[in-house]
Amino acid sequence: PNEKFKKELISSIAIHILNPDKIIKSLGKKNWLIILSELFYEIKKIMNYYDVDYISNHSDIIYGRFETPTKEKIQKIFECAVNLNTFKWHFNKRIAKNIIDVKLDKNELIIDFGIGLVFSKENYQQSSSQKNVNTLFKSESVDLAITLALLANSKENSPILFNELIVANFTKKYLKDNKNIVKDFETYKIKNKTIYGCSLINIDYNEWIKRKL
Numbered sequence: 001p002n003e004k005f006k007k008e009l010i011s012s013i014a015i016h017i018l019n020p021d022k023i024i025k026s027l028g029k030k031n032w033l034i035i036l037s038e039l040f041y042e043i044k045k046i047m048n049y050y051d052v053d054y055i056s057n058h059s060d061i062i063y064g065r066f067e068t069p070t071k072e073k074i075q076k077i078f079e080c081a082v083n084l085n086t087f088k089w090h091f092n093k094r095i096a097k098n099i100i101d102v103k104l105d106k107n108e109l110i111i112d113f114g115i116g117l118v119f120s121k122e123n124y125q126q127s128s129s130q131k132n133v134n135t136l137f138k139s140e141s142v143d144l145a146i147t148l149a150l151l152a153n154s155k156e157n158s159p160i161l162f163n164e165l166i167v168a169n170f171t172k173k174y175l176k177d178n179k180n181i182v183k184d185f186e187t188y189k190i191k192n193k194t195i196y197g198c199s200l201i202n203i204d205y206n207e208w209i210k211r212k213l
Contacts, residue, residue, distance in 0.1 A: 010123040011077040011166075012141040014063040014116040014149035015043060015084065023111065027100060035095055035111060046087060050080040061149065065142055074119050074169040079202075081117045081160050086201040086209075088113060093213040114152025116145040117162035119169060148195065158186050158197025167196055 024032045040057050047055055047064040055064040068074045096104045122140035148161040186197040
């Protein structure tokens, strides 16, 4: 009687850092902790630009959740994921130059990560009127985004994996303006769900990285 459940339309982006043990062995624990701190700070900054409501990190996972009550908001979060996929090249060039002082070969990454993106209506905020009772958040969006991030990588699957509801909420205009991009989506079956994948990057952002770094 003292508990209330609120259903929310949430999109979540999760990032899974690939092979952290290998990175620690190669660069040392001190450099790893510096890199991890920088990565979380920069990803938080990008997600804040897209009005992230909550962001957290646990070991090699970083995730953020966004209120997305409209199709336009969902499209923006998809663009956020694409920018994060582009950002990995920016970040690697920065740490190579400023932290470990090495020159990267073309397409070489010190830090790589997979990205999971999910929109879901099955998200519940539970609050209680009782004192000292914490708010509970249960979210299919967060759980599935983390699952997809763990599977996403450029060698076996696409580096960005996203659920069917992301694509289902693209507007007609967005689909028309991006019809060539949508054609290149890969399709997977994960946990009995249709999952899409892509390796899109923001071309303008990528060109800026090449010029500046």
